[in-house]
Amino acid sequence: MSHTPSRSSFPEMIMKKRDGGQLSADEIQDFIDGVTSENMQKSQIGAMLMAIWQKGMVPEETMELTKRMMMSGEVFTWPKEWVMVDKHSTGGVGDKISLILAPALAACGCKVPMISGRGLGHTGGTLDKLESIPGFKINLTSDKIKQTLQDVGCCIVGQTDALVPADRTLYALRDITSTVDSVPLITASIISKKAAETLNALVLDVKCGKAALCKDQKDAQILAKSLVTVGNSLGIKTGAVLTRMDAPIGRCVGHTLEVYESLECLKGRGPDDLRNLVITLGGCLLHMSGQSATLADGKKAISDVLMNKKALQKFQAMLEAQGVNAEISQALCSEKAEYFKYLQPAEYQTEFMAQDEGTVLSLDGMVLADVLHKLGAGRSKAGEKINHRVGAELLVGLGQPIKKGQAWIRIHHDDAELSSQQQHELEGALNIGSAASYQDSPRVIEFLLPN
The missing domain is CATH 3.90.1170.30 (Pyrimidine nucleoside phosphorylase-like, C-terminal domain)
Structure with a gap:
């Protein structure tokens, strides 16, 4: 798939974008090949990221960048009868939704191959939170991911080496070059990973407010539209929900504490705002994927599996499938758990x-x-x-x-x-x-x- 950049040198491409030019499909392919083959120096990649951050990209460039990143590695294939869904949040404070939503969706009959990230900027990463549970493994092979989806219905994992390798390099460099908050780069990073998951439906939780990447509603709308447009054009039924991010979600912030609060929510307890967001985002996915006739029906289905503990059972099964000792998973998921006997x-x-x-x-x-x-x-x-x-x-x-x-x-x-x-x-x-x-x-x- 990789080819040697012949049409333009890396410095010329950087200069073209720096001066506000539009990169061609071939140039974007050369850039992604340069990133994955390591022919492009880190300083050059950083310079290109900064040029994109400063000058932006037209929709065609963003679409091309997303597609090329997606195709930089493995793209999953699943049994036809599986209903594949996922959600992504643009990051907030106390945002533990994924830990509750993935098992809730699995309890509603969906398959959730959630490929998550580490903390970026001021926001905590879903993987970091789960790693506060002793024994939890975020690195699963593609075969193990498929087996876990077959047996449990959901998994929350890091990117495999084979999945969107271009994004792994760019994601790490964006954090340290202060180019996190670029609409084309955010769009390409998020949608390339989700497209490689081969989904039927995707919902994006786009945060706006003091503690979000997008500080005001207009910026959040621009990002949401970019994500929805690129997702739908790659054949995934994609929707977005704009949510307020000033005060933290729920009452707990920090990896271990957020696991504790997620478990409380999975037991039908926990703060209302957290529970309502899980129900809203889950309801959207059930409706968009055709699993429920209306948004209201979808929300009720998610609410039901939180109350009847079916989502909790899926969470426990996911923990065990991802390396957590059964004694620990059972103790954490028990009605009167002594959380801090197992969580540090x-x-x-x-x-x-x-x-x-x-x-x-x-x-x-x-x-x-x-x-x-x-x-x-x-x-x-x-x-x-x-x-x-x-x-x-x-x-x-x-x-x-x-x-x-x-x-x-x-x-x-x-x-x-x-x-x-x-x-x-x-x-x-x-x-x-x-x-x-x-x-x-x-x-x-x-x-x-x-x-």
Whole structure:
């Protein structure tokens, strides 16, 4: 498949894009071949990423880049009767939806070959969260993925070496070259992996707000339209849901704590906003893939498998299929689980008290993510180790009354003390005011679903 770039040299291609030119299909093929064959130097790839970030791409370029990335490695094939679905989120704070949604969809009869990523920028990665469960293996062979889908119905894995190798290189370099927030690069990265999964339906959770890549709704709409257009043009029924990302999702942030909260949701408990997002996104997929007649029917089906514990059973089976000892998986999935007997707790817990009394008007998820990142929950460069134990529990919710001196957050950390800067930042993340000035903002803003 690979061919030696003959039409243009790498510096010429970089210059053309830097100066705002449109890359041809052949040039994009040369770029992707250069990335996968390692004929292109890392500095040249970084320069091309920056040129794309600065000048953007027209839809044809984005489409071509996505297709070439998809074809840079293996493309899955499945039995015809399988209904293949997946979801992708553009990343948020406390976004643990995948851990709950994949088994819920499997419990509804779908197959979910969820290929996930590690933390990128300030957002936590689904794989990092699952690796806080002792024994969980994210690297499965293609055969093992197929076997797990046959037996369980879902798996959550890292990219195999053979799957979209071009993206693995670009994904790591985007993080360290500050080119994460580019619409063409985000689109190509997400859709190339999902297209290689050979899906019937895909839903995209496009976040907007303070703690999202897209800070405002207009930017989120542009990204959602790009993703939906490219997905549908590659033959996947693709829809998007725009969701608000200012305050964290649920009450827990941080890898181990988010696993604990996901398990609570799978047991029919847990925070309403988390549960509602799972039900909404799952309902979209069931409807788009023809598994339910209406969106409302799809939402009800997802709600039912959370309440009757069928999704929990699938989660337990997935854990065991992916290397977790049966004793641990059973203990975690039991009704009265002693979570922190099996999930590692942090050494210290520090609670912060409210400085005023009134109503919780807002909680700044971005501030929280930044502090936790510095405490070891995130990466500054690709391949860095992270601390799964670091995290935060919100002890109050939006719109709730709060008293002066009441604990509003509990930080789980392994450094003996938080710095005065970190304490100051955290105190600024909580906004208290009068009940009259509280505005309830629903998480779901807009649907962009195919007809």
